[in-house]
Amino acid sequence: METMDTLQLSTRTQLPDALRVLLDEFPRASWEHDPGFEGLLRFWLDRHLMFRKILAQMTNETEQMLDNAIDQRAFTSQLARYGGMFVEQLHAHHTIEDTHYFPKLIDLDNRISAGFGILDKDHHAIDGHLNDFIEVANDVLNQRDTLSKLIPAAEALRKQLITLGTLLNRHLIDEEELVVPVVLKYGVSEL
Numbered sequence: 685m686e687t688m689d690t691l692q693l694s695t696r697t698q699l700p701d702a703l704r705v706l707l708d709e710f711p712r713a714s715w716e717h718d719p720g721f722e723g724l725l726r727f728w729l730d731r732h733l734m735f736r737k738i739l740a741q742m743t744n745e746t747e748q749m750l751d752n753a754i755d756q757r758a759f760t761s762q763l764a765r766y767g768g769m770f771v772e773q774l775h776a777h778h779t780i781e782d783t784h785y786f787p788k789l790i791d792l793d794n795r796i797s798a799g800f801g802i803l804d805k806d807h808h809a810i811d812g813h814l815n816d817f818i819e820v821a822n823d824v825l826n827q828r829d830t831l832s833k834l835i836p837a838a839e840a841l842r843k844q845l846i847t848l849g850t851l852l853n854r855h856l857i858d859e860e861e862l863v864v865p866v867v868l869k870y871g872v873s874e875l
Contacts, residue, residue, distance in 0.1 A: 691802055693809045693851050699858045703799040706865035720868045724875065729864070731777055732856045738770045739852065743845045749838055759838075760828040767821045771814055774852075778807045781859075785875060789863065792870045799862040806855040813848045820844045 691700070698704070715721050742763060749759040782804060790800045820841045827833040867875070 691805075693806045693855055696854060696858070699799060699802065699862060703796050703802075704861060705795050706793065706869055707861050710865035710868045712861065712864075715864055715868070718868050720871060721864075724872050725864055725867055729860065731773075732860065735770065735774055735777075735852060735856070736849075738766050739845060739849045742766050742770070743842065743849060746838055746842045746845060750835065750842065756828060756831060756834055760825055760834075763821060763841075764825055767817070771818060774810075774814065778810070782807060785863075788875055789866055792866055796862060796866060799858075803855070803859050803862065806858070810848075810852060810855060813844075813851060817844050817848055 710718070715725070745754065745759055745762055745766075748754045749756060786800045786803065790797045820837070821844075824834065824837040824841050827837045
């Protein structure tokens with residue numbers, strides 16, 4: 685039986701089976717071959733891919749800086765660029781999901797409607813981690829001129845990026861496995 689603890693983003697390993705019922709009908713491996721996949725779903729999944737790539741890029745560059753493989757100025761410049769884009773785009777993405785798409789999807793299939801509440805809680809949890817990321821990234825940017833201060837700030841950033849990446853990936857997988865099947869089953873005409 686699922687409890688609130690097992691449904692929290694930080695402890696969840698997947699959505700409960702009861703919320704994955706449409707995934708059985710529309711398994712991930714078949715999505716791209718479904719005629720309903722083109723357009724909105726492809727765009728939406730491309731956004732998810734972009735978030736994963738930006739996080740991987742920031743993590744890789746942070747590790748390179750800690751290994752003294754890239755210049756600290758180049759590192760902080762890229763962090764400011766990618767970090768700002770990541771936060772801005774992820775906030776916008778979650779806002780449109782919460783205010784437009786999820787309210788329309790929640791009533792399409794009562795078997796999975798509780799999943800949208802879980803995703804909403806995920807968004808709030810991720811917001812907290814984004815705020816932590818902003819704080820740690822700003823500390824890195826403020827220490828860019830002093831290597832002895834930049835190194836510990838970058839180590840804290842690396843830890844924050846790993847945590848954020850793990851949580852965001854869990855959320856994105858669960859969101860994809862809930863949303864894509866419901867859209868493939870019922871279509872996008874209401875969206």
